[in-house]
Amino acid sequence: MSYNRFIIILKCWHFVDNNIARDNTDRLYKIKPLMDMIFQKTQNLYTPGGTLVVDESMIAFRGRLLFRQYNPSKSHKYGIKMYKLCTPEGFTWASSIYCGTGPTLGTLDKPGTVVVNLADSLLDEGRLIITDNFYTSVPLAEYLYGRKTDLCGTLRKNRKWLPVDVKEKKLKKDSL
Numbered sequence: 001m002s003y004n005r006f007i008i009i010l011k012c013w014h015f016v017d018n019n020i021a022r023d024n025t026d027r028l029y030k031i032k033p034l035m036d037m038i039f040q041k042t043q044n045l046y047t048p049g050g051t052l053v054v055d056e057s058m059i060a061f062r063g064r065l066l067f068r069q070y071n072p073s074k075s076h077k078y079g080i081k082m083y084k085l086c087t088p089e090g091f092t093w094a095s096s097i098y099c100g101t102g103p104t105l106g107t108l109d110k111p112g113t114v115v116v117n118l119a120d121s122l123l124d125e126g127r128l129i130i131t132d133n134f135y136t137s138v139p140l141a142e143y144l145y146g147r148k149t150d151l152c153g154t155l156r157k158n159r160k161w162l163p164v165d166v167k168e169k170k171l172k173k174d175s176l
Contacts, residue, residue, distance in 0.1 A: 027067060027099045039094060043121075048087045052122065053130045054115050056083050056098075067099040085118035094118045105143075109160075112140035123147040138162060 015034045022029045060076035069081040081098035105113045115135050128150045136153030138161040144151045157167055
């Protein structure tokens with residue numbers, strides 16, 4: 001295929017009808033139907049076990065984009081931030097792309113809302129969700145406990161709603 005033919009196909013390749021009215025707040029409206037269809041099909045084929053992991057990843061991207069992120073600690077410093085709910089085997093069950101601040105859920109903070117939105121279809125089934133210190137919080141643990149789901153993760157000492165005795169506790173290395 002020639003370069004010009006490829007460019008013509010790329011220009012005409014759409015997943016959404018542009019003539020239909022759209023939600024002006026959704027920055028991913030052009031690829032959202034494709035992403036939803038892919039995850040719906042894969043979720044019908046695979047049932048995850050009792051343990052799930054929430055983490056973020058960076059899709060390398062240096063172009064112009066309103067929601068491009070900069071993270072100096074990552075190997076790809078510029079890119080698109082993506083939250084993922086995965087199984088321990090590495091299967092991505094659900095994902096969402098960070099497009100800027102969004103609404104929060106009740107008393108949960110933004111990272112807690114991300115966890116609940118990703119795992120919503122798998123709650124109330126007695127599963128375990130493992131997170132890192134960015135997501136783990138007391139309100140998230142209480143919310144998930146109310147939805148029959150356990151939470152395991154490290155806690156930051158400066159988190160809001162952390163009990164005083166936990167903040168002041170001096171732990172030795174390799175102790176719980």
